[in-house]
Amino acid sequence: MPVSSDLSFEQVVRENQAMVFRTLYRLTGSREHIEDLAQEVFLRLYKALPNFRGESLVTTYIYRIAVNVAQNEWKRRKRSDRPLVSISEETSAWEDRLEHPERNAEQQMEEREFRLKVEEQLQELSAVERSILVLYHQEERSYEQIATALNMPIGTIRTHLHRGRKKLRERLQASEGRALCPMSR
Template sequence: MDRVTELDDLELVQSVVSGNKGDFAELVRRYQHKVYSTALRMCCSREDAEDIAQEVFLKVYIGLPRFRAESNFSTYLYRVAMNTAIDHLRRKGAMPDTTSLFRDSEEGGYVVEPEDPAPSPLAALEESERNAILRSAIEALPVNHREMIVLRDVNGLSYEEIGKILNLGEGTVKSRINRARARLRRDLLAYGNFFTPDQSNIAERG
């Protein structure tokens, strides 16, 4: 096994700062998909997401000597990714598999429903249409709501992690997530065929 693959994130950071610049490639390998996915959900364009991801890793590489490990490297990376994506949206003036928006894994956090391992062609088409609707609804959210949905419901981060990324208390994080989800549910209800009957009843209750 390659030496760098056995190191944890902090050890890799320390190695890079100590002069082993090539070890940064392992950090990129570990997180490039998550950074790209976060940028794509925030900015909606594949081309923009690729540019943002490159900018994020460049910023992180340059900033590693100032990283003090007061939080996890992944938290630091997400913070840079979110700030970079938001800066990109401001300069321009300006999704995920279908999620059950009404089941919580952590005091209000939603969990992704397991997919049918062998969906029928019709079911696959319906799921594709639902995904397109969900992506469009997320893209239409205000940035402050979109970032909450992306961090919590797309990336599955905990309230604590989100608080560290956005420099917010957990109570504030929870209330902002609830508001963002309420807005998203309201917008999705405009699509009469998005929710199943049971989900529609729950959504209407909020």
């Protein structure tokens, strides 16, 4: 990846901006300040490039920076006591992409509500669990890439991934009032 000129770096930004925006969106749970956060990611990347020795892909490096920026934003919002998830935020992006227009309105409403709950519960997970879930499922990174991005052993990544999914399932079940009461033997 040539970054010997400003024009080349602009190209790097253009090629990776969508990935950075959607990762930040999922990690922070809202579109608030997302443009500023994305700018910060790329400026940090530019400053770090002289030290980049090519041990991993540049995208893995970008993910690492994006996760750090998202975590800082998360901490800032917690300190300012602001709601961590903008549930009432417009979801036109979701609504506009109706994959199955033939489904009735009730089904679509139910799916939308489920989607919002997943988003809400995703933000309730720890920063590490949320990052790993997003990088693995949304960004389709491998365990090795996630381990490099987060500087963690692969076994730890697997554990957090499993725990994160389990917590999400349990909390969604609890929020929907589904009690699992296996009969005693």
